Amino acid sequence: MARTAAKAAPWSASPEPARASSGPLRVLAHEDTAELQRLVARDPIANIYLAAHLEQHGTAAPVILGTQILGYDDGGLRAACWVGANVIPAGVDEATAPAFGEYLAASGRRHASIYGSAAAVLGIFAEMERRGVPAKEVRANQPLLAISSEPLIEPDRRLRPSRMSEFDQILPAAVAMFEEEVGYSPYSGGEEFYRRRVASLIRNGHSLSSLDECGEVIFKADLGVLSRQASQVQGVWLRPEDRGRGLSAGYMAAVVQLARKQAPVVSLYVNDYNARARASYERVGFEQIGSYATVLF
Template sequence: MTRLSRVAPWLPFPRGTHHSPVRVLVHADTDALRALIARDRVANVFVDSLVRENNSAVPTFRGSVMLGLFADDGVTLAAACWVGSNVVPIEATAEQATHFGHWVVDHQQQHASIFGPAEPTLAIAEVMRKAGVQAQEVRANQPLLTIAGPPLIPASPSLLVSQSGQFDEILLAAAAMFEEEVGYSPFLGGEGNYRRRVAWLISHGYSLSHCEPHGEVIFKADLGAVTPHVTQIQGVWMNPRFRGQGLSAAYMAAVVNLSRQHAPIASLYVNDYNIRARAVYEQVGFEQVGTFATVLF
């Protein structure tokens, strides 16, 4: 059966009048932001990787900003928040996160999602909900898992780093994974951007796959965020033709081994209702260290 793709609508809402104590971070704030990120390398790996790539608190992505909330002394950075196509709170309490939520509302920017530690993520979403921004889906309980050593089970030797010549097949598998996960095609928001993202993952050695001789992808996973301390595994997908054969655990063990070439800790977050995936991750040796949430628009 073919699933009809959809685009999550961004609902209009009136500009707010909330006075925000938040300000956009500048280059001079980079060291303070790095220190904030270092409090939790696992939870903050996504933003950590971006700051390392840019070598600055100022994003290079058009339309993106890094917000900061400072302590009463006006000097100490108490919390931060990445605002781009996604909104990602950094070391924020639920109360602090509401200020980021008001900033987002007041600036009327479009976002695909909010994700990160559950309490601040849901606090931002609640501010937006009250302002009339309706989420398409709220995933409020996503266990954040890590493994800091070799996997507990033997790894599949078939999983390899994807090569540039596999781009077309990897792109199709990545798009199928995306649509299965969020309910609409990634190409609807602009095929070029998604193609560039997949090409970037392959060129950096962050796309991992096992393909049949004729090229069809059997299993794939990405290292979606990479730092010297932590990798974050994303985009895990098994071809439907090979599901139910008990292959996933050995593939995931191989993902862990390959990720350890970049950093000592591998992490991921998973929907709480995905019982099969959680069982696989536990079998491989992942343990829960926190709880994330994702709000999709």
């Protein structure tokens, strides 16, 4: 489905995180790390982004310029949200979502998206929308899938970790994937930032691809988030002229095999209306374990 280019949000952007309002919300600090780890561990696959962050940095305190982890604390840490270019909730429920939505609406910051567990995302956005923050698109039902065993079908052995020497071939495929999925160019947030992101995935062995004899990308996928327990596959893309030929399932089976060398569970989320992709993932052995939602701004 064609999508229009993203329009600038009517509220102002800010490189600095806003302060938490009074009440149960506060910016988490290093001393909150153990409590945040316990919260994230309740659902380590759905909360994989924060799980990976904690494993990498070992702290709930802000470590990246312009980002913070916001906690809902009413005598104990009940819920949290990563707040940066994207907003990613953990443990947010019907009772705590409005507080996060109020904070985000009042902060004056522009975020690219909110994504994560559907009830949390939709609850937060409902409050933001009530306070006048519009969305470009709401994807309310994105099945969260996972597999913790070998794939059910034979993997396509042509898939392998991408090489830095292939960066100039991988980058256009990554851009095409992003534009198809989100509806605007990833360069809108800065070309150099996105180039570094793609290069980092390749350098760390988290970009997987298959190239033809002319060096053109046929298929690509990324291990976009990786913790000790799970990976989250992102950026799945098959060259348009190869679609409809039954190739994607074999490639996804290969993604599972390669990803499980780094973490035992492989997860991803998919738009509910993407019947072809869902059928392919089911053939490979993915099963639904939850529901995500994404709000694009």
